[in-house]
Amino acid sequence: MLLIHCPYCDETLPELEFAYAGEAHVDRPADPSALSDEEWRDFLFIRANPKGPHFERWRHVHGCARFFNAVRDTVSDRFLMTYKAGEPRPDISKLEEAQ
Amino acid sequence: MPRYSAFAVVKNALTGHSGWRAQWPDAEPKKEYDVIIVGAGAHGLGAAYYLAKEHGITNVAVIDRGWLGGGNTGRNTTIIRSNYLYDESAKLYDHALDLWDGLSQDLNYNVMFSRRGVMMLAHNVHDVQSFQRHVHSNRLNGVDNRWLSPQEAKDFCPPLNISPDARYPVMGAALQMRAGTARHDAVAWGYARAAAARGVDIIQNCPVIAIRRGPDGAVTGVDTAKGFIGAKKVAVSAAGHTSVVMQSADVRMPLESFPLQALVSEPVKPVFPCVVMSNTVHAYISQSDKGELVIGSGTDQYTSYSQRGGLPLIEHTVAAICEVFPIFNRMRMLRKWGGTVDVTPDRSAIIGKTPVKNLFVNCGWGTGGFKATPGAAHVLAHTVATGEPHRLNAAFTLDRFRTGRLIDEAAAAAVAH
Numbered sequence: 001m002l003l004i005h006c007p008y009c010d011e012t013l014p015e016l017e018f019a020y021a022g023e024a025h026v027d028r029p030a031d032p033s034a035l036s037d038e039e040w041r042d043f044l045f046i047r048a049n050p051k052g053p054h055f056e057r058w059r060h061v062h063g064c065a066r067f068f069n070a071v072r073d074t075v076s077d078r079f080l081m082t083y084k085a086g087e088p089r090p091d092i093s094k095l096e097e098a099q
Numbered sequence: 100m101p102r103y104s105a106f107a108v109v110k111n112a113l114t115g116h117s118g119w120r121a122q123w124p125d126a127e128p129k130k131e132y133d134v135i136i137v138g139a140g141a142h143g144l145g146a147a148y149y150l151a152k153e154h155g156i157t158n159v160a161v162i163d164r165g166w167l168g169g170g171n172t173g174r175n176t177t178i179i180r181s182n183y184l185y186d187e188s189a190k191l192y193d194h195a196l197d198l199w200d201g202l203s204q205d206l207n208y209n210v211m212f213s214r215r216g217v218m219m220l221a222h223n224v225h226d227v228q229s230f231q232r233h234v235h236s237n238r239l240n241g242v243d244n245r246w247l248s249p250q251e252a253k254d255f256c257p258p259l260n261i262s263p264d265a266r267y268p269v270m271g272a273a274l275q276m277r278a279g280t281a282r283h284d285a286v287a288w289g290y291a292r293a294a295a296a297r298g299v300d301i302i303q304n305c306p307v308i309a310i311r312r313g314p315d316g317a318v319t320g321v322d323t324a325k326g327f328i329g330a331k332k333v334a335v336s337a338a339g340h341t342s343v344v345m346q347s348a349d350v351r352m353p354l355e356s357f358p359l360q361a362l363v364s365e366p367v368k369p370v371f372p373c374v375v376m377s378n379t380v381h382a383y384i385s386q387s388d389k390g391e392l393v394i395g396s397g398t399d400q401y402t403s404y405s406q407r408g409g410l411p412l413i414e415h416t417v418a419a420i421c422e423v424f425p426i427f428n429r430m431r432m433l434r435k436w437g438g439t440v441d442v443t444p445d446r447s448a449i450i451g452k453t454p455v456k457n458l459f460v461n462c463g464w465g466t467g468g469f470k471a472t473p474g475a476a477h478v479l480a481h482t483v484a485t486g487e488p489h490r491l492n493a494a495f496t497l498d499r500f501r502t503g504r505l506i507d508e509a510a511a512a513a514v515a516h
Binding site for chain 2: 001002015016019020037038040041042044045046047048049050051054056072074075076077
């Protein structure tokens, strides 16, 4: 079972308290009616699905109920970091050096 | 390739079993092939077999990063059925079921296809309505499926608990009698042996690093751990790793790779006559010929390539099994494992062309690719050989995520399939 650090509660808790919420930093289109079919496809369906560090959203449903972002290695399932929603995407190369 | 037969068994028994040969040679890559298939699971090996058998294309290599059949082919719970809701899916899976019927004879290899029936339990009003809709839709499509009352379900599968005060009451079940199980490893081995006998090279332990494209954008071959191998056409059939392989050809996929777990119990005498699936409580169970209960779980919520999942899912599945089949309360579990399944947004597969010339893909089978093996392999071979999809996979394009013509089995099945 994953152990996840909630950046709001500042506690590391079992995965059962959290709900996965898909890839992070997928921006909602600013002007939806201007989007082409290709752009809709990319927004709705295309996912990075990397083998390695993955930016993803989690929600602390059985705690503070807030969404936050995380960087997790999809090979080892180890969290590199979690950060609050709205914060900029962290630089992966620096994270990997820190490990 | 010497044929397997009762006569061959007797002859070899009398000669000290010294006459058996390796089932296929472990090939070294040639400089160039007409077709390279990335991924030596049963889908990829099957496609190579049908390319050779039905289209006369034998200059084919199947390349895998590990050993053949070592991915999801060797990790699934071997359930075979075709009772899907939508016309496109029902036809494709029923085509696979037709091929399963004669597969052992076709391959001269016993894949142990057992038509023991797959029963899907309905635990609430929504299940009842949804499954009855499936039954009617299936009958219109000529797909075998029928509705059972709780007592009929119990008669068909005696260990079932149909007590009205059970935690998961059984309100009925949908039964597909043509459905069943097969020996998963034997499917990969049978296709490998039959394909190799027709001249296909099977190259194991050779990771494909990248798909290489020429100046006109068309595929020219693949870079592997054993160097560059040229190819006129490349078909990617790499399950959970499809996104990674396709990325190297600059094709971004509508896929996410999730862990999916299964487990087996200690072997016991025959107690369980069929396959029972309960989508609502996420438990899938059958008994192998060796006597183990084979139990399938749901996917973990997060994406991962780790080939292992979390214990909470296993606990949930086993708890549900104990509620539905109290007889298994004290059964001990032997081992569990995980695979990496590639899931599409509409839970239907993608088989067909890609934006890259001469690059084809077979992926997105999610949690239910094993049942489709012969059908998927057959239509993939057709698509690769002719350059155009077979009528059965014409709807399963990559482009449907742009046009919006989804085959929404996700909404139809709500959960696994």
